[in-house]
Amino acid sequence: MADAKTSKVNYTEAMVEQMLTMYAELGNDGLDTIAETLGKPVRSVRSKLVREGVYVAAPEKPKAKKEEGPTKKELLNQLESLVAFDVSGLMGATKEAIAHVIALAESQDEATADEVEPESV
Numbered sequence: 001m002a003d004a005k006t007s008k009v010n011y012t013e014a015m016v017e018q019m020l021t022m023y024a025e026l027g028n029d030g031l032d033t034i035a036e037t038l039g040k041p042v043r044s045v046r047s048k049l050v051r052e053g054v055y056v057a058a059p060e061k062p063k064a065k066k067e068e069g070p071t072k073k074e075l076l077n078q079l080e081s082l083v084a085f086d087v088s089g090l091m092g093a094t095k096e097a098i099a100h101v102i103a104l105a106e107s108q109d110e111a112t113a114d115e116v117e118p119e120s121v
Contacts, residue, residue: 010040011048023049028058069095078102082109 011019015038022034035042049055070078072091075098080087082105090098 010044011038016048016052019045019048020052020054023054028056071095072098075099075102079105082106 019034019038022030022037026033031042031045035045038045046055072095075095076087076090079090079098079102082102090101093101
């Protein structure tokens with residue numbers, strides 16, 4: 001009375017052998033070719049290679065390194081030494097904006113220093 005359920009086989013032994021041979025030759029770059037040859041989707045081929053224990057994932061590309069420069073806190077400390085007001089309200093500003101304010105404060109300091117210098121005869 002109990003019939004054994006038969007499962008559909010997606011890959012025959014011959015297909016698996018062919019896939020493994022092709023993968024050994026072509027590597028990850030040949031997944032499209034292997035899938036086309038076997039008449040299967042690339043995802044299916046990749047999954048079968050993983051189940052067979054031979055698939056090696058491609059290494060992730062290294063992320064581009066950002067130029068760190070001074071931290072926002074360091075910039076705010078520098079700005080605080082240049083101006084006569086509380087800079088804690090600028091914590092939400094971008095580093096670029098704080099750098100512009102520092103440049104402005106430094107240029108103002110230079111301009112006032114030039115005006116105050118007494119002329120020597």
